[in-house]
Amino acid sequence: MKTIRASEIGSYLYCRRAWMYQRRGMQSANRAELAAGTELHRQHGRNVLAASLLQGLAWLALLGVLVILLVYLLQGLG
Numbered sequence: 001m002k003t004i005r006a007s008e009i010g011s012y013l014y015c016r017r018a019w020m021y022q023r024r025g026m027q028s029a030n031r032a033e034l035a036a037g038t039e040l041h042r043q044h045g046r047n048v049l050a051a052s053l054l055q056g057l058a059w060l061a062l063l064g065v066l067v068i069l070l071v072y073l074l075q076g077l078g
Helices: 006-014 016-023 031-077
Strands: none
Touching: 006 016
């Protein structure tokens, strides 16, 4: 008996017919659409990563400005 993986259970719960076709080794008829969806998800992942990096850079810039402001204010007091 073949072992069923957790991802297969998820596929089965989502669509029993698609799971059955996958188990039988049948290829999907809409490969172009699946490839386009995969590329769309890949592009979205890159955009999310870029946004996260830019957000981190913005926080570092803000911290740098605050440090410069603090040094300026402390020099004015002395």
